[in-house]
Amino acid sequence: MIATILILMIAALHVYFCVLEMVLWTKPLGRKTFRMDADFAAKTATLAANQGLYNAFLAAGLIWAVVHPVPETGHQIALFFLACVAVAGAYGGYSVNRRIFFIQGLPALVTLAVLLFV
Numbered sequence: 001m002i003a004t005i006l007i008l009m010i011a012a013l014h015v016y017f018c019v020l021e022m023v024l025w026t027k028p029l030g031r032k033t034f035r036m037d038a039d040f041a042a043k044t045a046t047l048a049a050n051q052g053l054y055n056a057f058l059a060a061g062l063i064w065a066v067v068h069p070v071p072e073t074g075h076q077i078a079l080f081f082l083a084c085v086a087v088a089g090a091y092g093g094y095s096v097n098r099r100i101f102f103i104q105g106l107p108a109l110v111t112l113a114v115l116l117f118v
Contacts (some may be wrong), residue, residue, distance in 0.1 A: 003118065006111040007062050007078055010085060013107070014059035021052030058085055075115065082112045 024030035025048040026041045036044075061081035068074030089105020 003078075003111065003114045004066055006107070006114060007066055007082070010082070010107055010111060011059040011062035011066075013104070014055045014062070014085070017055040017104075018052040018059065021048040021055065023052075025049070025052075058088070078115060079112065082108045082115070086112060 020030050020033055025034075025045050026038065030048075031038060031041050034041075041048075058081060061077065061084070065074045065078035065081060068077060085108035086105050089101050089103070089108055093099070093101025093105055
C-alpha cells in the first residue's frame with residue numbers, strides 16, 4: 001500500500017512537470033519555476049514541450065504499473081519506470097541543477113527501495 005501511494009505521488013509529480021513544460025513554460029508560473037526570462041522561455045518552448053511529453057510517458061508508465069491486473073507484472077513495470085525516473089533525476093541533478101535530483105531522483109530511489117525491500 002505504501003509503495004502504491006509513493007508510485008502515484010511520483011506519477012502525479014510527472015504529470016505536473018508535463019503541464020509545466022508543455023502548457024505553462026512561457027507563462028509566469030513556468031518562467032518563475034525554471035527561473036528564466038520571457039525571451040528564453042519563448043526560444044526554448046518547443047524543447048520544453050518535448051521534455052514534458054517524456055514526463056507524461058513516465059507518469060503513464062507508473063500509473064500502468066499500479067493498475068496492471070497482474071501484480072507481479074505491475075511490480076516489474078514499476079521497477080523499470082522508477083529506475084528511469086531515478087536516472088533522469090540523477091542526470092538532471094548532475095547536468096542542470098542539483099535540486100532536480102532531490103525533487104525527481106531521490107523520491108524515485110526511495111520508492112525503489114520500498115518496492116525492493118518491503
